[in-house]
Amino acid sequence: MEHYDDDKLLTMFRDENSRNYAYNLIVSKYQQKLYWHIRRMVISHDDADDVLQNTLIKAWKGLLNFKEEAQLFTWLYRIATNESITFLNKKRKRFFIPIVDVEHELSETLESDEFYSGDEIQLKLQKAILTLPEKQRLVFNMKYYDEMKYEEMSEILKTSVGALKASYHHAVKKIEHFIKED
Amino acid sequence: MENKNNILDNLENETPFLAQLKKENHFSVPKNYFENIPNTINNRIVSHSPLHRFRKISYRIVFPVLAIFVISFLVVNFNAEQPKSELSNEQISELLIDENYIEIDDYIIYETYSEINEAEKESEDYIDYLVENDININTIVEEL
Numbered sequence: 001m002e003h004y005d006d007d008k009l010l011t012m013f014r015d016e017n018s019r020n021y022a023y024n025l026i027v028s029k030y031q032q033k034l035y036w037h038i039r040r041m042v043i044s045h046d047d048a049d050d051v052l053q054n055t056l057i058k059a060w061k062g063l064l065n066f067k068e069e070a071q072l073f074t075w076l077y078r079i080a081t082n083e084s085i086t087f088l089n090k091k092r093k094r095f096f097i098p099i100v101d102v103e104h105e106l107s108e109t110l111e112s113d114e115f116y117s118g119d120e121i122q123l124k125l126q127k128a129i130l131t132l133p134e135k136q137r138l139v140f141n142m143k144y145y146d147e148m149k150y151e152e153m154s155e156i157l158k159t160s161v162g163a164l165k166a167s168y169h170h171a172v173k174k175i176e177h178f179i180k181e182d
Numbered sequence: 183m184e185n186k187n188n189i190l191d192n193l194e195n196e197t198p199f200l201a202q203l204k205k206e207n208h209f210s211v212p213k214n215y216f217e218n219i220p221n222t223i224n225n226r227i228v229s230h231s232p233l234h235r236f237r238k239i240s241y242r243i244v245f246p247v248l249a250i251f252v253i254s255f256l257v258v259n260f261n262a263e264q265p266k267s268e269l270s271n272e273q274i275s276e277l278l279i280d281e282n283y284i285e286i287d288d289y290i291i292y293e294t295y296s297e298i299n300e301a302e303k304e305s306e307d308y309i310d311y312l313v314e315n316d317i318n319i320n321t322i323v324e325e326l
Contacts, residue, residue: 020224028220036209053222060223115211144205176200
């Protein structure tokens with residue numbers, strides 16, 4: 001498969017004749033990063049698959065109006081983040097369960113997930129991450145696993161860099177505390 | 183790379199525990215999952231296209247309307263073919279015979295008419311006998 005930069009891909013997407021091809025390339029280029037970001041939020045593969053598909057469908061619908069004020073990946077990442085949060089909120093409402101119990105349910109899903117193979121200490125870390133509030137969990141995942149810059153995170157989450165740094169600091173402290181206590 | 187080093191430095195400052203952990207991805211996906219995603223998305227895009235949705239909506243509307251039309255047509259025509267209860271006996275006979283509702287051959291018709299004529303003939307004989315012998319109602323009452 002050919003590799004083009006985002007500008008080229010967007011130019012190809014605007015041309016009706018090459019739109020489908022360009023979108024295939026965009027999907028192939030970013031699907032894995034988006035998937036892992038979503039997966040860490042919703043935990044189960046099936047749920048992550050649903051959310052990823054919704055993300056990519058929304059991106060297809062919105063891409064013609066994409067203004068290039070943000071980078072393509074940042075824009076896709078923002079859609080994926082919003083879709084993940086929407087999914088978790090729907091899950092909460094559907095089963096009439098409070099936030100704490102959703103995190104508990106995600107933790108149980110993780111333990112029984114055939115597509116998770118972490119050792120005991122990794123499982124403990126994942127469980128610790130799942131005790132964090134949604135926003136902190138996002139910030140932690142983006143910083144720790146995706147190694148994003150605070151500036152990029154700020155653009156995606158529409159939060160100031162200072163607030164993100166504080167959020168990450170709190171997240172790390174809570175995780176440490178959880179693991180020491182457990 | 184520099185960014186990664188900064189994160190690691192921060193982590194060591196934040197918590198030595200996280201810095202010690204290997205940052206590996208322990209989640210996995212079904213075989214060929216990522217290879218199939220572009221096709222899955224393509225199919226979903228086609229099913230979300232305005233033309234496809236128009237067709238889908240059309241089918242949802244056209245089929246029920248068509249079904250209602252066909253059912254109405256059949257009901258109306260079926261009722262029209264039913265013999266009305268107000269038809270006369272002759273009309274019913276004509277319908278039965280002309281439309282072949284039952285098979286009536288010439289022999290059945292002959293037999294039916296013969297029985298009627300015989301019955302009629304029998305009563306005429308009685309009347310003739312009574313007239314010839316001058317028997318009226320008073321005579322019959324007296325005899326009884």
